[in-house]
Amino acid sequence: MKRTVAIVGSGPGGMYAAQGLLDKDPDCLVDVIERLPSPYGLIRGGVAPDHQKTKRVARAYDRTMGNPRLRYLGNVEVGRDIGVAELLDAYDSVVLAYGAPHDNRLGIPGEGLANVFGSNAFVGWYNGHPDFTDLDPDLDVDAVAVIGVGNVALDVARVLAKTPAEMSVTDLVPHAADPIHASRLTDIYMFGRRGPVEAAFTNVELREMGELEKALPVVDLGHFPETVSAPYMSDRDLRLRQRNVDTMRAFADVDPAGKDKRVHFAFFSSPVELLGSGRVEAVRLERTVVDENGKVSGTGEHFEVACQLAVTCIGSRAEPIDGLPFDERRGIVVNDGGRIAPRLYAVGWLKRGATGTIGTNKNDSLAVVDLVIDDWDGEMRPGRKAADEMLKRRGARVVSFPDWRVIEQIEIDAAPEGAPRRKFVSPEAMLDALAGAAEHV
Numbered sequence: 463m464k465r466t467v468a469i470v471g472s473g474p475g476g477m478y479a480a481q482g483l484l485d486k487d488p489d490c491l492v493d494v495i496e497r498l499p500s501p502y503g504l505i506r507g508g509v510a511p512d513h514q515k516t517k518r519v520a521r522a523y524d525r526t527m528g529n530p531r532l533r534y535l536g537n538v539e540v541g542r543d544i545g546v547a548e549l550l551d552a553y554d555s556v557v558l559a560y561g562a563p564h565d566n567r568l569g570i571p572g573e574g575l576a577n578v579f580g581s582n583a584f585v586g587w588y589n590g591h592p593d594f595t596d597l598d599p600d601l602d603v604d605a606v607a608v609i610g611v612g613n614v615a616l617d618v619a620r621v622l623a624k625t626p627a628e629m630s631v632t633d634l635v636p637h638a639a640d641p642i643h644a645s646r647l648t649d650i651y652m653f654g655r656r657g658p659v660e661a662a663f664t665n666v667e668l669r670e671m672g673e674l675e676k677a678l679p680v681v682d683l684g685h686f687p688e689t690v691s692a693p694y695m696s697d698r699d700l701r702l703r704q705r706n707v708d709t710m711r712a713f714a715d716v717d718p719a720g721k722d723k724r725v726h727f728a729f730f731s732s733p734v735e736l737l738g739s740g741r742v743e744a745v746r747l748e749r750t751v752v753d754e755n756g757k758v759s760g761t762g763e764h765f766e767v768a769c770q771l772a773v774t775c776i777g778s779r780a781e782p783i784d785g786l787p788f789d790e791r792r793g794i795v796v797n798d799g800g801r802i803a804p805r806l807y808a809v810g811w812l813k814r815g816a817t818g819t820i821g822t823n824k825n826d827s828l829a830v831v832d833l834v835i836d837d838w839d840g841e842m843r844p845g846r847k848a849a850d851e852m853l854k855r856r857g858a859r860v861v862s863f864p865d866w867r868v869i870e871q872i873e874i875d876a877a878p879e880g881a882p883r884r885k886f887v888s889p890e891a892m893l894d895a896l897a898g899a900a901e902h903v
């Protein structure tokens with residue numbers, strides 16, 4: 463008997479679940495359903511364009527996609543082209559892995575001003591995610607406020623700070639490269655409510671900020687303790703945070719000669735309002751203090767920093783599709799260790815919320831695969847045939863993995879010298895390229 467499983471979403475959560483199922487059940491058939499023609503979720507649309515090494519994890523996913531027991535159904539959106547209930551009728555199990563791509567809101571006045579964006583939108587824009595191709599942020603600015611002090615904030619600051627030469631070996635899309643590199647931007651502020659000890663940077667990413675060709679990291683040494691001590695942190699966390707603090711202290715020694723941009727690490731600064739008439743012109747902040755338990759409180763001292771573009775990097779949340787049970791507070795689908803309902807599961811950011819690295823998804827997805835296998839009732843459902851018929855009836859233009867490889871090769875062939883690819887930034891452009899390639903065979 464061959465079990466059939468549908469996985470919804472081809473990001474890391476979905477791809478590790480697919481590989482786990484193929485490994486653990488040598489008979490099962492897996493369909494990976496993805497709303498875009500292009501696979502791999504945030505690996506393509508989130509991970510920074512200058513972090514090509516990180517994006518290389520896609521090669522492992524390519525090998526999973528190449529398994530003859532797996533089919534890729536790209537350009538199929540669950541909730542639009544086919545419903546969750548319909549998937550449950552067709553397949554023996556359904557694993558939802560559709561991520562958490564909706565920006566959290568700051569909840570302060572002025573958030574609706576023009577040129578204020580969430581990081582998913584802004585990062586998606588410079589990474590060529592089709593949902594954000596038309597975002598059109600105005601880069602005719604001299605200062606940017608990046609609100610948040612995690613790795614995504616570092617990505618945003620770094621992409622804005624790097625020179626055209628530094629970015630020439632990346633797949634930053636032209637619609638973002640052109641305005642970023644033409645910008646008169648000089649100052650990038652990264653605002654954190656808490657201090658440098660609490661900032662959730664990964665040290666490798668943080669160190670890069672001291673190695674930028676034309677941008678100087680600016681720190682206030684008064685914010686940095688010599689020795690990190692925080693009773694609420696584990697020894698491991700203390701070691702990691704000490705390394706970050708040492709890295710940031712060393713930024714004060716970076717030679718400013720020839721640097722025409724500054725990246726300000728502005729800690730103990732809590733945004734309370736974005737100011738401007740129509741478009742953002744400044745951010746108003748309150749100075750904060752952090753107590754020995756890591757609790758932050760305002761001091762009542764306020765100040766303003768001029769900025770004409772603001773990007774909030776304060777995490778993201780999922781949304782329910784097809785009436786799935788939803789935890790509004792955590793922004794995830796309600797699940798118990800991955801189980802949502804009989805034969806229906808969640809993995810990745812949809813399951814846990816938007817935390818952790820690519821690797822975090824691996825063990826997490828594998829644990830859910832064990833549940834899928836243990837829970838199976840042995841009943842056979844119609845499987846792929848039923849899903850295919852439904853998609854055909856609805857006129858879906860399904861992109862297979864070989865189709866995607868054709869599209870990808872066209873992107874690679876079009877790459878400027880030194881760059882890995884030139885991305886298509888809309889599904890239509892991908893489908894046209896595919897049709898064009900078919901005509902030439």
Ligand SMILES: Cc1cc2nc3c(=O)[nH]c(=O)nc-3n(C[C@H](O)[C@H](O)[C@H](O)COP(=O)(O)OP(=O)(O)OC[C@H]3O[C@@H](n4cnc5c(N)ncnc54)[C@H](O)[C@@H]3O)c2cc1C
Pocket residue numbers: 470471472473474475476495496497498501502503504505508509510513516538539540541559560561562563585614617783809810811812817818819820821823
């Ligand atoms: C800006 C940014 C940068 C990051 N950089 C790094 C990094 O450098 N290193 C690192 O380790 N981690 C990084 N991460 C974290 C990493 O990307 C996540 O851990 C991981 O992508 C989560 O995987 P996921 O499968 O849950 O979600 P996603 O990667 O978001 O995948 C979800 C997939 O589901 C698809 N989908 C959505 N809705 C539907 C639907 N209705 N039907 C069908 N398909 C659907 C989406 O198109 C997408 O392909 C970064 C995250 C962000 C936001």
